[in-house]
Structure formats: structure tokens, C-alpha cells
Amino acid sequence: MKKIYPLVAVACLALGCEQKQQKTVPETAPVALGEPDRTTLPIKEPARALYKELDARQVKAPARFDVKAPNGAPNVVVILIDDMGFGASGSFGGPIEMPTLAKLASNGVSYNRFHTTSLCSPTRVALLTGYNHHSNNAGSIMETATAFPGNNGVRPQSITPMAEVLRQNGFSTAAFGKYHETPPWEISVSGSLDRWPTHSGFDKFYGFIGGETNQWAPLVYDGTAQVELPHDPNYHFTTDMTNNAISWVRFQQALTPEKPFFVYFATGATHAPHHVPKEWIDKYKGKFDQGWDKMREETLERQKKLGIVPSGTKLAPKPKDIKDWASLSADEKKIFSRQMETYAGFGAHTDYEIGRLVSAIEDLGELDNTLIFYIVGDNGASAEGSMNGLFNEMTYFNQVPETVQDMLKHYDEWGSANTYPHYAAGWAVAMNAPFTWTKQVASDFGGTRNGMVAHWPAGIKSKGEIRTQFAHVIDIAPTVFEACHIPAPKSVNGIQQDPVEGTSLLCTFDDAAARERHTVQYFEMFGNRAVYADGWVARTIHRPAWQFKPDHTLTEDVWELYNTSEDFSLADNVAGQNAEKLKSMQDLFMKEAEHYHVLPIDDRLVERTDAKLVDRPTVMDGRTTLTLGEGMKGMGVDVFINTRNTSYTITADVEVGANGNGVIVCQGGRFGGFSFYIKKGKPAFTYNYLGLESYTVGAPQVLKPGKHTLIYEFKRAENKPGAGGTGMLSVDGTKAGENNIAKTQPGIFSVDDLADVGTDDGTPVTDYAGASKFNGKVAKVTIETKE
The missing domain is CATH 3.40.720.10 (Alkaline Phosphatase, subunit A)
Structure with a gap:
């Protein structure tokens, strides 16, 4: 069916294009006969009819209820x-x-x-x-x-x-x-x-x-x-x-x-x-x-x-x-x-x-x-x-x-x-x-x-x-x-x-x-804040994007004033000549900020990535142990256990054939992460530091076909973010390798290269001598943090 184009001018007049900005959408015209009431969703279906007739062939069926878009809607x-x-x-x-x-x-x-x-x-x-x-x-x-x-x-x-x-x-x-x-x-x-x-x-x-x-x-x-x-x-x-x-x-x-x-x-x-x-x-x-x-x-x-x-x-x-x-x-x-x-x-x-x-x-x-x-x-x-x-x-x-x-x-x-x-x-x-x-x-x-x-x-x-x-x-x-x-x-x-x-x-x-109908608008992000009103902008620059911390507190911020009707690019601060106007604009910001839930302002950046510090939920919610199995992949930072800035142990129960190969568990990818894996039959753990340096702990012996318990343990040297430490690998209770992990990442490995079991989706943390998919069986993997 050919669409009928709406009459934009009529709709515009009906809604009053000349009116000032308002915080509600104008009332629409009364619902036309036969038109559904679209102000309540879902649109209510009609009451079902009751019938006394035994034979359906003797009764005309009601029209099917089907919500359609308004006629001519683009x-x-x-x-x-x-x-x-x-x-x-x-x-x-x-x-x-x-x-x-x-x-x-x-x-x-x-x-x-x-x-x-x-x-x-x-x-x-x-x-x-x-x-x-x-x-x-x-x-x-x-x-x-x-x-x-x-x-x-x-x-x-x-x-x-x-x-x-x-x-x-x-x-x-x-x-x-x-x-x-x-x-x-x-x-x-x-x-x-x-x-x-x-x-x-x-x-x-x-x-x-x-x-x-x-x-x-x-x-x-x-x-x-x-x-x-x-x-x-x-x-x-x-x-x-x-x-x-x-x-x-x-x-x-x-x-x-x-x-x-x-x-x-x-x-x-x-x-x-x-x-x-x-x-x-x-x-x-x-x-x-x-x-x-x-x-x-x-x-x-x-x-x-x-x-x-x-x-x-x-x-x-x-x-x-x-x-x-x-x-x-x-x-x-x-x-x-x-x-x-x-x-x-x-x-x-x-x-x-x-x-x-x-x-x-x-x-x-x-x-x-x-x-x-x-x-x-x-x-x-x-x-x-x-x-x-x-x-x-x-x-x-x-x-x-x-x-x-x-x-x-x-x-x-x-x-x-x-x-x-x-x-x-x-x-x-x-x-x-x-x-x-x-x-x-x-x-x-x-x-x-x-x-x-x-x-x-x-x-x-x-x-x-x-x-x-x-x-x-x-x-x-x-x-x-x-x-x-x-x-x-x-x-x-x-x-x-x-x-x-x-x-x-x-x-x-x-x-x-x-x-102009949109006459007032507040702005706020990490303490950078401003308000626009009828051509004027009052603002304060709290922190540039390339700094992790502001130079001063929220209460010490210096406010500026611009007349955007004359100054498109905000090049000329006129606060000195308009102290009363600036004060009224600052008051307006606080009014808007209170109304729209901007207050209280949290100007922290790095700290806000720490869920525990800001009371943001995570799936782990402070847990120190996580047991995983095959098929679990794509686990993000708020879903996977946190091994950053702590000592930890990974224990894997696996079964391998004659040529064991592939990932047991990993997090991150080419540009930062870790992987516990088997390469050409030999267990190994690689820590990839931001794609800049890699540290590997490997076992010298090829695993015999059958079931094995592999353990990787990291003991960090210092109690500080990004500290290095010692990585140790054991096979079936016997120490199989040790190496110094000079650096670790204090922050996230990746936004989209996430944690996987039995594979390494996305980019690879390291070279696996073939496909990353594990060719044996991962019975379970347990990760336990120590601090």
C-alpha cells in the first residue's frame, strides 16, 4: 500500500511552533473516531466478545486487532x-x-x-x-x-x-x-x-x-x-x-x-x-x-x-x-x-x-x-x-x-x-x-x-x-x-x-x-558544567580530557560568561562586565542541576572505574573465587573475576590427547591480557603487557594423553597498582616453570576483547601455534584471588 505523506505544516501549526520551550509535549488533538488511544501503551485491545451460537459458520468473526502506525507516518x-x-x-x-x-x-x-x-x-x-x-x-x-x-x-x-x-x-x-x-x-x-x-x-x-x-x-x-x-x-x-x-x-x-x-x-x-x-x-x-x-x-x-x-x-x-x-x-x-x-x-x-x-x-x-x-x-x-x-x-x-x-x-x-x-x-x-x-x-x-x-x-x-x-x-x-x-x-x-x-x-x-523553542539547557560531565539560556552561556572548565584529575575543587572553579548571539565560538569571556548576569546564570544552573538529578556532582574519573569504591554493582560483587567451564566466553570486567592488582591462582582440570593445543582460559587480547593455554602439548601462561611486552611461563615437557591438573600462580611483589611479581606453573602437583612478570596492567585489558574459556575470541593474547580453540576438554577452571 502506498504511503500517504503527512501534512507537516498542519501538524506544526497544531503544536504551536511559536511557543517557548516547555518541559511537556503539547496535548494532541482528541482521538478521532476509530483511532486508538496512543497515550497509553500498550494500546489496549478491545474486549473479547461472548457468543451463544454453536456453529461458527453462522457468525461473522470480529475484525482482527492489529496496531497500525498513523496513516502517512514516515x-x-x-x-x-x-x-x-x-x-x-x-x-x-x-x-x-x-x-x-x-x-x-x-x-x-x-x-x-x-x-x-x-x-x-x-x-x-x-x-x-x-x-x-x-x-x-x-x-x-x-x-x-x-x-x-x-x-x-x-x-x-x-x-x-x-x-x-x-x-x-x-x-x-x-x-x-x-x-x-x-x-x-x-x-x-x-x-x-x-x-x-x-x-x-x-x-x-x-x-x-x-x-x-x-x-x-x-x-x-x-x-x-x-x-x-x-x-x-x-x-x-x-x-x-x-x-x-x-x-x-x-x-x-x-x-x-x-x-x-x-x-x-x-x-x-x-x-x-x-x-x-x-x-x-x-x-x-x-x-x-x-x-x-x-x-x-x-x-x-x-x-x-x-x-x-x-x-x-x-x-x-x-x-x-x-x-x-x-x-x-x-x-x-x-x-x-x-x-x-x-x-x-x-x-x-x-x-x-x-x-x-x-x-x-x-x-x-x-x-x-x-x-x-x-x-x-x-x-x-x-x-x-x-x-x-x-x-x-x-x-x-x-x-x-x-x-x-x-x-x-x-x-x-x-x-x-x-x-x-x-x-x-x-x-x-x-x-x-x-x-x-x-x-x-x-x-x-x-x-x-x-x-x-x-x-x-x-x-x-x-x-x-x-x-x-x-x-x-x-x-x-x-x-x-x-x-x-x-x-x-x-x-x-x-x-x-x-x-x-x-x-x-x-x-x-x-x-x-x-x-527558538529550546531556550534553556544545562550541561555537565565530570564537573565540567555550563548552562545555556536565551543566547547566554555561563560555564566553568573543571578538567581537560587529557588530565586524569582537575586542577582545583568544584567550589574553587572559576566561571565564565559568553553572549553566543554575538560570539559563536565562545572566544570572548564577558563575565567581568556582567557580574549580575553571571550570578543569575550560576543560580539557574543549580536550579536545573537539582531538578534533573545532576547533584551531587562526582568529578572523579579513574576512581569511578572502581565499582567497589563508588558502590556500583558487579556480578562478582567482591567474590574471591570463580569456577568456570567450557562455553563461557565474552565475559566483561564487571562479570569476570578481577585479577588486576592482586595475587591469584588459576587451577584447571583438563583432558588432552596426543597433541594438546589451545586456550584453557584467557582475558584480553593482542593489546593487553593474559592466557593460560597449551601449545604443541606444553602448558604455558603468557602475560601480555599492553601489546608492548610479553612474559611467558612455560613447561618443558609435553603432556601425556589423559587428565591433568594445571596450576598457574602469580605472587605480586608489591602492594601497589601495576606491580610485577613471580609467575609459577605446576603440572599435576609438580613445579614445571617459573618466570618474572616485570609489569602488570593496573587498569582494564580491553573494552571488547573479553574473558573466554576454551578459546580466545577477538584478537589473540599470544601465538597458539594454530587455532585458539582448545582441542581437548576443559572440565573446570577455578580462579582464586589472594588479596
Whole structure:
């Protein structure tokens, strides 16, 4: 059945586009005769009739109850790029060619004052619900959740995700790529599964659950089941997720062409690790040799010519910690340029894959009535690569510095499966031009302002125009609801819902002069905080992303004031001339912070990764012993027993044949981890320190066929994080090997190379002389920590 396109102008007028921002979605018109009441979900089915007639042939059957989407509701596709700043893409003045984004922008509208939360998980929960991140209890990423409301990582029952609202209103729904909204302690067979994608409104999910993934060897789920990836040397996750998205859309439209679909397409790119086929890197060879300072200037000039920023916009000051490009050595310039070439290729490759999805929708004849939001970043570009960039991003999380000389050894393979790279913070600042700061800094537009394009030929008459109204990621859900003629529900499963906190952007689609409705918005992340109100921004920079601790306390923070109506880039602090205005804005922040569960603020970073310290649950919950068996794999940090910064023993009961080989138990992978295994019949244990050094304890004798008890024991030398120690191996009660383990990782091994029994999925911790899958039998493995 051919879809009937909605009358956007009528809907816009009905909802009052000229009104100021409000904290509730406007009341919808009375329910039309024969239309279901969509304010209460699930939509109530009619009472079942009672019959006295004996013969069914003598009675007409009632109409089948079937919830359908409102007549003319468009398909909806929300595309979200990861870690891409305002000044990165060509459509917003940056150096990265993204023709799909450009094509959609030329046939739609672009927003130059659209904002995110400055970090992954918080932006995503806000995007997919229409509520602020603290309202969703996602004040930070899930891995740093605490016990306080606003930060506990568990979405409240009074907030229902947009996908679930659409699904219960007759849409098919699917999510592909990065999710990062599931609490880490719920990522196991024990659940709860309530906050997995397929229990949060999505009929289909294909992607990864954590904050990042190795694009060459990702940990992928289909629904809640881990996927065994093909052994294909050309495999890349962005291509894989795109293939799956295209397949799903085609399948859904073949079976139910009259049914609208909602696709959430959230790439792991361009988050570190920056992994991309070499031919995409080569496209940018030499294009960043001028350095980040010149790149910022060039980007601002392009932004002015495109009308993305006002002509009088200044380049905001560069952070004092970022070196001038001219002062760098030849080696520094060489490796830093390579880092940016890789990142740019990564971005261009991602846009290409998005283009394949858009083309598939067009081939189906559905592009005209598909509302696409292409959001160019879930926060500003990331400065977590620190001053020099990283060969292995895990060194950042373990606070281990890398030298330029170390990175130069990997110059030719940068971006390949042999690296886990990130770029230097100077490039992050450049990719956020014309602003100063970066991801994690919620108090600067460099951390929160991202380009966004809306494309909907049947619903947007304007073509290639720029919209300047202040907007926030929480505005996407109410815009979708209005475009689809679906009210935000008042009750779901008998639970009263909180009023939606975002405001619809629909009235801006065809009216560049539409009055700004989102007039107040707070920002906060790890103590970096600000508030926007009617063109003014008051803020304080509490901690740059490359520092692990702030320079001063929350009460000692110095506040600044900016008039964004005259100062697009936040270049001129006018607090000194407007003390009364600054005070009123500070008071407004505290009012908003109290209302949205921002208080109390927890500005700790490293400490918040310690679940025990911040009262965050884990599956282990302080246990010192864990017994495992074959088939148990994909166990994350909050699910697996913690062997970091402690002494421990691994006892394995195994049965082997004449040529025993493979992994007994492991955690991590190529860029950090440990593995207890048998290689060519000989038991061994390898500790891989951040992909930089490896230490192996091996037995000299081949195991005889039969049952054996193998024990690895680590005794650390000092009671301090990252301490080394002695590793000892015994076979059937007899000592078989000993070696010094000089260093251990104080922090995580990996986000997605997790703990496995009987195999080593993802990247290998070490060489196993063949497949990692154990060719014998693992009866049980017991890990016991000693301290």
C-alpha cells in the first residue's frame, strides 16, 4: 500500500511552533473516531466478545486487532557518528570528505547549533528517549556509574525509549552498530536483559554493547547472542553492520511494505581505535602536513564561506597544553600527520558505508518518505589520545605514556589490525574548530556542538538551508513523534511517564525564522558544567580530557560568561562586565542541576572505574573465587573475576590427547591480557603487557594423553597498582616453570576483547601455534584471588 505523506505544516501549526520551550509535549488533538488511544501503551485491545451460537459458520468473526502506525507516518532513520567534532566533516567546513552527508544536506536542512552531552552513553540515552542524560540516570558512561540517582546507569521505568514507543505504535524497529546503554554488570546470560536493545524497543539488534570495538575483530551480538565472525582478512565491522542493516530493511519492506520502519544506525567509527582499510588512509596522504594550527584556520575560513558560522566568528583560543605545530620535531610531525590521515580515512569510509544504506532505501522507493537525521558525532572529537596520540589506546586507560619513537615503529601499519590507535589531542582541538575544547568538556561547545542534517523530501520543502535555532539531542525524539503523529505516552505498562524534556524541531524544517523553542539547557560531565539560556552561556572548565584529575575543587572553579548571539565560538569571556548576569546564570544552573538529578556532582574519573569504591554493582560483587567451564566466553570486567592488582591462582582440570593445543582460559587480547593455554602439548601462561611486552611461563615437557591438573600462580611483589611479581606453573602437583612478570596492567585489558574459556575470541593474547580453540576438554577452571 502506498504511503500517504503527512501534512507537516498542519501538524506544526497544531503544536504551536511559536511557543517557548516547555518541559511537556503539547496535548494532541482528541482521538478521532476509530483511532486508538496512543497515550497509553500498550494500546489496549478491545474486549473479547461472548457468543451463544454453536456453529461458527453462522457468525461473522470480529475484525482482527492489529496496531497500525498513523496513516502517512514516515520511516525514520537516525544515523549517529561516534567521536566526530563540529569542524571535521566537509559539510561543516572540515577536511574530511563525506559526500553522503553533503548530498543529504543539499536536499535537506543543516543545523549549526545542535548539541550533545560531550560523552557516548549519555548522548545515546538522551537521543533515544527525549530526556536529559541525568534524567536517564546516565550522567556519565555506564562504566563509571555510581550509586546516586542521575548516575546509577539504570534507566527509570518512568522513561520509555523512542524505539519502544514506535514499536508499540506499529513500526518495525532495528538498531545496528554501537549501543553503549546497557549497564556493564548486566552484560551476561544472567542479565537483566531489560536494558539490552531488543528489550528496549528494537525488534532487531546487530552490533556491540560496549563503548568501542576493534573494527577488525569486534565482539558482536545478534540480539543477545554473541556472533561468530567470518575468518575474512578483509572483514571490517562498519561494512558488516551496513550489510546487516541493508538486508533487514529489504526484508522488512518485502514482507510488510505498508509498515514504516525505524532504523538506528550508530557506527563505532570514528571512535578509537582508528581502524580503516589502507586505501582510505592513502586518500589523505600529505593533506595534514600543515599541522593542526593551520588546519583550524583553514576550517574556520571554510565555515564562514559555507555560512556554517557567522562571518565575524573568531577562532577560540587553543588550550595552552597543545603545542604549536611549528615547535614540533620532524618525527613528531611525521607520526602526527599519519594519525590524522588515518582518522580522516576512517571518517570518509564511514560516510561511504552510510551512503550504501541510504542508496538501498532509495532503491526501495522509500527515501522520499523517510525522515533521516544524520548526526555528525555523539560528542566533540576525542582528546583521549593525549599529547602524542597512541599506538594502543589501552595505554591511556592504564595511564602508561607512549613515546613518539615507539609509535614511529608502527608508522606503516597505522590503522591496521596490528594497531589500536588514537590521534594526538591537537587534532581533536582542530576537528572541533572554531571552539577550544573537546570531548568530555561539557562546558564548551567543542565538547557538545555537533553538525546535524535533517532530510525528508516529502516533509521538508527547504533544500540546502542552514538552521540556527539552538537544539539538543533530546529534541530528536519529540521531533520524530510529531512527524509520525504519535504522542509521547502518558502511561506505559501501567507506569506514569515523566513529561518529555526535549522540544520538537519540526517547525524549523521549513521556517528558518521559526522562534527558538529550546531556550534553556544545562550541561555537565565530570564537573565540567555550563548552562545555556536565551543566547547566554555561563560555564566553568573543571578538567581537560587529557588530565586524569582537575586542577582545583568544584567550589574553587572559576566561571565564565559568553553572549553566543554575538560570539559563536565562545572566544570572548564577558563575565567581568556582567557580574549580575553571571550570578543569575550560576543560580539557574543549580536550579536545573537539582531538578534533573545532576547533584551531587562526582568529578572523579579513574576512581569511578572502581565499582567497589563508588558502590556500583558487579556480578562478582567482591567474590574471591570463580569456577568456570567450557562455553563461557565474552565475559566483561564487571562479570569476570578481577585479577588486576592482586595475587591469584588459576587451577584447571583438563583432558588432552596426543597433541594438546589451545586456550584453557584467557582475558584480553593482542593489546593487553593474559592466557593460560597449551601449545604443541606444553602448558604455558603468557602475560601480555599492553601489546608492548610479553612474559611467558612455560613447561618443558609435553603432556601425556589423559587428565591433568594445571596450576598457574602469580605472587605480586608489591602492594601497589601495576606491580610485577613471580609467575609459577605446576603440572599435576609438580613445579614445571617459573618466570618474572616485570609489569602488570593496573587498569582494564580491553573494552571488547573479553574473558573466554576454551578459546580466545577477538584478537589473540599470544601465538597458539594454530587455532585458539582448545582441542581437548576443559572440565573446570577455578580462579582464586589472594588479596
